[in-house]
Amino acid sequence: MYYIESKSSDPCFNLALEQYVFDSLSRSHSYFMLWQNDNAIIVGKHQNTVAEINEGYVREHEIRVVRRLSGGGAVYHDMGNINFTFIVDKESGLFDFSKFCMPLVRALKSIGVEAEVNGRNDMTIDGRKFSGNSQYSKEGRTMHHGTVMYDSDLNTLEKALNVSSDKIKSKGCRSVRSRVTNVRPYVKNDMETEQFFKILRDYMFRENQLVLYELTQKDLEAVERLKKERYGTWHWNYGFSPKYAVEKKRRIEGCGSIEVHMNVEHGVITDMVFFGDYFSDTDSSSLSELLKGCRLCRPDLSERLKTVQAGRYFHNLTNEQLLDILLQ
Numbered sequence: 578m579y580y581i582e583s584k585s586s587d588p589c590f591n592l593a594l595e596q597y598v599f600d601s602l603s604r605s606h607s608y609f610m611l612w613q614n615d616n617a618i619i620v621g622k623h624q625n626t627v628a629e630i631n632e633g634y635v636r637e638h639e640i641r642v643v644r645r646l647s648g649g650g651a652v653y654h655d656m657g658n659i660n661f662t663f664i665v666d667k668e669s670g671l672f673d674f675s676k677f678c679m680p681l682v683r684a685l686k687s688i689g690v691e692a693e694v695n696g697r698n699d700m701t702i703d704g705r706k707f708s709g710n711s712q713y714s715k716e717g718r719t720m721h722h723g724t725v726m727y728d729s730d731l732n733t734l735e736k737a738l739n740v741s742s743d744k745i746k747s748k749g750c751r752s753v754r755s756r757v758t759n760v761r762p763y764v765k766n767d768m769e770t771e772q773f774f775k776i777l778r779d780y781m782f783r784e785n786q787l788v789l790y791e792l793t794q795k796d797l798e799a800v801e802r803l804k805k806e807r808y809g810t811w812h813w814n815y816g817f818s819p820k821y822a823v824e825k826k827r828r829i830e831g832c833g834s835i836e837v838h839m840n841v842e843h844g845v846i847t848d849m850v851f852f853g854d855y856f857s858d859t860d861s862s863s864l865s866e867l868l869k870g871c872r873l874c875r876p877d878l879s880e881r882l883k884t885v886q887a888g889r890y891f892h893n894l895t896n897e898q899l900l901d902i903l904l905q
Contacts, residue, residue: 578606578607578608578609578785578786578787578788579602579606579607579608579609579787579788579789579790580608580609580610580611580778580781580782580787580788580789580790581594581598581608581609581610581790581792582610582611582612582778583610583611583612583613585612586613586614586615586656587614587615587804588614588615588617588619588641588643588654588808589641589643589804589808589809590800590801590804590808591612591614591660592619592643592645592646592808593800593801593803593804593807593808594610594612594800595610595645595646595662595664595720595722596646596803596807597796597799597800597803598610598662598664599646599664599713599715599718599720601799602790602796604666604718607663607664607665607666608662608663608664608665608790609661609662609663609664609781609785609787610660610661610662610664611659611660611661611662611774611777611778611781612659612660612662613654613656613658613659613660613774614641614654614655614658614660615654615655615656616638616639616640616641616654616655617640617641617642617643617653617654617655618630618635618640618641618642618643618651618652618653618654618737618738619643619644619645619651619652619654620642620643620644620645620651620814621644621645621647621648621649621650621651621711621854622644622645622646622647622648622713623648623851623852623853623854623855623857623861624644624650624651624852624853624854625836625852626642626644626814626815626816627815628739628852629650629651629738629739630642630651630737630738630739631736631737631738631739634736634737635737638733638737640653640733640737642814642815643808643814644808644813644814645711645713645722646713646720647711647712647713647720647722647856648711648712648713648854648855648856648857649698649709649710649711649833649854649855649856650709650833650854651738651854652709652724653729653733653734653737653738654724654729655729655730655733656770657726657727657728657729657730657759657770658724658725658726658727658729659724659725659727659770659773659774659777660722660723660724660725661681661722661723661725661777661781662720662721662722663677663719663720663721663722664718664719664720664721665718665719665721666717666718666719667714667717667718667719668719674694674697674698674710674712674721675694677710677721677723678694678700678708678710678723679694680781680784680785681700681708681723681725681777682694682700683780683784684776684777684780684781684784685760687776687780688764688765688766688773688776689763689764689765689766690702690760690763690764691763692707692760697831697833698710698711698856700723700725702758702760702763703758703763705756705757705758706756706757706758707724707725707726707757707758707759707760708723708724708725708726709723709724710722710723710724711723711856712856714858725760725777726757726758726759726760727759727760727761727770727773728759728760728761728769728770729759731757731759734757760773761773821838821839821840821848821850822839822840822841823837823838823839823840823841824836824837824838824839825837825839825902825903825905827901827902827905829891829893829894829898831893832855832891832892832893832894832898833853833854833855833856833891834853834854834855835851835852835853835855835891835894835902836851836852836853837849837850837851837902837903838850838851838852839873841873844872844873844874845870845871845872845873846868846869846870846871846872846873847869847870848865848869849865849868849869850862850865851864851865851890851891853891855891855892855894856891856892857889857890857891857892858889858890858892859889859890860890861890861891863890864885864890867881867882867885868881873903873904874904875900875904878900878903878904879896879900882896882899882900887899
């Protein structure tokens with residue numbers, strides 16, 4: 578397994594670097610990366626960006642907003658947060674988060690911090706989240722990435738993100754601040770983020786027998802091109818979401834939030850788009866195309882969905898649950 582460390586704190590560059598390593602570096606190796614973004618919100622692939630951020634606060638505080646390749650929810654990054662990425666061959670089964678999180682749990686235990694993998698895609702300390710994780714799979718490869726909030730500004734995190742009330746309620750908490758934490762308060766021998774970064778890196782080198790990979794000038798130029806063409810564009814990070822006549826939203830335990838925006842004429846679906854913090858193995862745009870032209874009624878929708886599994890588009894969702902959302 579090769580180790581790659583980004584020297585940049587630019588979120589557009591770092592997300593482009595992830596994709597470049599995933600798409601372009603030799604598949605005969607696995608990769609592990611550590612990186613940091615300064616003052617950024619990273620939104621999930623399927624999310625409606627405008628709905629996930631406090632736009633006025635984000636603009637006033639010059640917080641960058643960038644979309645990633647993987648699903649899941651929006652997260653806040655600053656220099657008190659450390660991001661990690663595994664890029665490996667995909668094994669049987671989908672979204673096995675614990676396999677990639679446990680090395681981080683063991684690394685924290687080595688400095689006296691008792692953490693655990695909890696919920697759908699979280700790592701927690703004393704029941705409070707310090708790490709969110711997500712995955713992206715394509716052509717037999719998986720990219721798993723996550724955060725480690727060591728000493729992040731939790732006040733900015735809370736003000737910059739629009740977290741829906743149903744997500745807070747599902748965690749049994751009153752606010753974002755009450756359900757998240759930094760790692761630093763739990764470290765027995767206090768240290769700065771830079772020292773924690775080094776300890777984490779050294780631990781991962783020992784556990785995974787990592788070999789340093791130095792990015793070449795050719796690599797860096799390719800990353801810059803990808804940054805310019807995708808991650809630095811408004812179209813990718815925000816996109817254009819037209820007004821829809823029908824909007825439905827539901828949060829499903831084990832799946833996440835799903836929003837359906839539809840245009841319906843004379844009882845027939847003419848256009849449809851899905852948003853949410855769900856994970857998927859297949860892009861939901863193909864499901865939207867399948868359902869266009871279908872009458873918005875259970876018999877017709879059931880017939881149209883006979884050939885597909887909703888769980889391919891929305892992890893842990895059944896066809897019946899999808900019908901309930903569409904028809905609620």
